[in-house]
Amino acid sequence: MIKKQIENEQVKELKKYIPHIEELIQADDVQELLDAIDDVIVNDILGNNDEPTELGISLQQIYDSINNMNL
DSSP states (O other), X not given: OHHHHSOHHHHHXXXXXXXXXXXXHHHTOHHHHHHXXXXXXXXXXXXXXXXXXXXXXXXXXXXXXXXXXXX
């Protein structure tokens, strides 16, 4: 279950960029959640000469953490 494996701090950070984050968590579909995070990461990279900003790096760390907890 995603709810137990995603930290409140991560949800708070992700909510800034993914307004429907709570719905994704409730749906309990890890891949859908990861896809939403990845979309924000890709937009960050594309908007900065194909290089991630501090935001992109931070979101990638959250992505990796959620992914690793749900393997």
